Amino acid sequence: MVAFVPKYEQVARQLSDQLRLGLLTEGDKLPSVRTLSQELGVSINTVQQAYYRLEAEGLVEARPQSGYYARTLSQRQQRVPQRSAPQATALPDASSDLETLLARLMQQQRQAGWLPFSLGVPAPRLLPVAKLTKALQQAQRELSNAGTDYELIAGNLALRRQIARYALFWGGQLTEDDLITTEGCTGAMTLCLRATIRPGDTVAVESPVYFGILHLLRSMGLNVLELPTDPLTGVDLDVLEGYLRAGQVQACLLVPNFSNPLGCCMPDTHKQRLVRLLETYRTPLIEDDLYGDLHFSPDRPRPCKAYDPHGWVLWCGSFSKTLAPGYRVGWVAPGRYAEAVLQIKRYQAGFSPGLTQQAVAQFLANDRYELHLRRLRQTLKTNCARYQQTIRRYFPPGTRISGPAGGFTLWVEVDPAYDTIALTNALATDQISIMPGRLFSFQPQYGHCMRLSYGLPFDDRVEWGLRQIGHRLHQQCAR
């Protein structure tokens, strides 16, 4: 197969050569997207994609209302994880040991006093708790009978309108009628899987992939096909196409924007190609866009839904990672599967609670959400850089760290001689929880990796915790 280099990648290479050759040095401002687009005679979108790529590689950083800047040399030395290479099998691993470990970790990370690097949510102090509390009381006043009535089956109308309005930011042409609210993003994915495929079918996912997705699929009697995944650009579409052509995949469940745990963001050209592929093979894409709003660069990356005129994409999202995990407010725009999703919701879940939905709608209505997001994104971006820096300092040489351009998880690879499950157990005595990499695949891989969430603002305790992880790794090595 002749390697085709997309235009954005050509531009990215050109710029990264300049950076490596020292033509652009630390702190230098790079040309604006518009200027470069005119200079090179390529579209604005292409330049934007090139910058995303450079940002993901740790070569440049975006500063709000300003533009892109070359990063310092020490920042650039970061080595990103390698492209994953899972086996071409769809057989689930039935190890119940991992399930027991997972259950234990999920309990530990919520205990008082623990340092929960394993927890996949922003720290509560980053969330607008007081404003939401007021919004909920306002919702009680607005809803008939103070929200004790059944909500509409499709979900709260005000909320669906607000989600449609926010979708305009990425060019989404949605109305309230295209949207169905759900019990968080997990609820959305469960509904979508039930509406599109049947037990025994095979679902293609990223690798490494969020353990919740793995167990969701297994608990529904579905087979999991893990795709080779690039830590910057996401799944390998050539490999996926092969499986589609062979009729071996009945649905894709992907996180194209800032996947969990890798943090990769598919370039727009990949997203377009992916949707065209799925159209050709009449295969649904369940798009988990849970992290799309948590981008570090100025613009929100588009979901695949933006390139989906024929409705093969079921676009799922939630406010669990940006507003209130405990409110359980998510949504799906199910495209051509709308009627099927609504039926499943009607019969299997029934009405969802209206109060928390109305409260979120309240919060979204007057741009408080956008303001809150801007602050949250800035904090997460800073966290990300400081966590990376600290990991580089304390972890063993040869450690590779992902360079996410959004979301709040880092994927860390240490030398394959290390065992991160043993590390996790050792860290329990320090009351530090991490997610060992082994949990992110049904195949025996990633035993030397871990996921660290940077949802916790960086402080002395966080620094101590990261140093302690490094310390335990060195101890393991010594043994």
Add this chain to the structure above:
Amino acid sequence: MVAFVPKYEQVARQLSDQLRLGLLTEGDKLPSVRTLSQELGVSINTVQQAYYRLEAEGLVEARPQSGYYARTLSQRQQRVPQRSAPQATALPDASSDLETLLARLMQQQRQAGWLPFSLGVPAPRLLPVAKLTKALQQAQRELSNAGTDYELIAGNLALRRQIARYALFWGGQLTEDDLITTEGCTGAMTLCLRATIRPGDTVAVESPVYFGILHLLRSMGLNVLELPTDPLTGVDLDVLEGYLRAGQVQACLLVPNFSNPLGCCMPDTHKQRLVRLLETYRTPLIEDDLYGDLHFSPDRPRPCKAYDPHGWVLWCGSFSKTLAPGYRVGWVAPGRYAEAVLQIKRYQAGFSPGLTQQAVAQFLANDRYELHLRRLRQTLKTNCARYQQTIRRYFPPGTRISGPAGGFTLWVEVDPAYDTIALTNALATDQISIMPGRLFSFQPQYGHCMRLSYGLPFDDRVEWGLRQIGHRLHQQCAR
């Protein structure tokens, strides 16, 4: 098969003979449960069951803090529906016409201005809306980060403790660890079905049966086996035993207390036999006890769970019919399936919202719930009697009306010459909604029946509505 007459039924016959012979007349107080138990040398429980039976037959009525009284002659003239006789088939009816009709009715009944006899909830003015609103605000103050944090997977601890406490009323030996909270009772049933059986399996249900249960089972790829059901005592256990022996049933999903729509309440002896049967055939019972707290007689009927030492019963309930439909707070005590149910909840639904759960726990903590229930039960009991009276007055001769001893639905059978789907359509011009009987089976039956909810307090408008239904029936007859 020689008919075995249980002791409670012998007592009931003795008393009903006295009533029919005029030995006890209108308004007479019957002997107390304790007195009769001593006189006849039978257990208190047997006498209680006998009174339940007489109450269900409309011969006596229970007055709170007083005892049982003979009903007036006109009250007694009521004819109850006949024992149902569905076919011995587990094949689902695939008619999408019924689904379309159901979707339309569910939309209509929520429209302003409509008289919703079809709606299966108590009217909002019967619910403690203001107190719940305060309880929710209190919950915001009590929960960490005002309820924006993830709740425990098993559900809110305070709520599970309160549910366990209330279970003591029927002798339930439950602790918080035996309970898992769910998204309403539908959420509970969905979890239970997923944890116990697989697509293609067959589930035995009452007949007629709540349409939500039929569609839930179908949407999960399960077969429905409708059992012959007595309008007073519930499903025919001899028939069920035959199916169990033949290995044709993998689970039962029953509403032993005040089933929807028939309102039947299984006698304790039946419940005991049912659980023993299921133990023998190692078959789970998903017990929908949604209406158990809405009893008209002084004591709450026990659920089958009360007779289940080996954990074959998954006891499901919710506060949707007694406190707040829109809060979506339900529960299950899954017995031996606890781990399986928790796994499904963990992976497929994730955490449930903590706020509404904590608010309900608040409400339950200081006996406000018991006080509220007492009032609600009294209102529903009065409603029931007045609805029955009005139906008798305006509906065609030969109409049979169920005599529920709890819950809030009446099952009405008119002459088989009538068509209640046509009636439903005709009533749309009056903005009156009813649930046609045809929706309560996947088999072509109950076309001359309807379910009427008496959750709406009786007033002139309700009387007009019921008269109008009678009027439309007479019109249909004339044509």
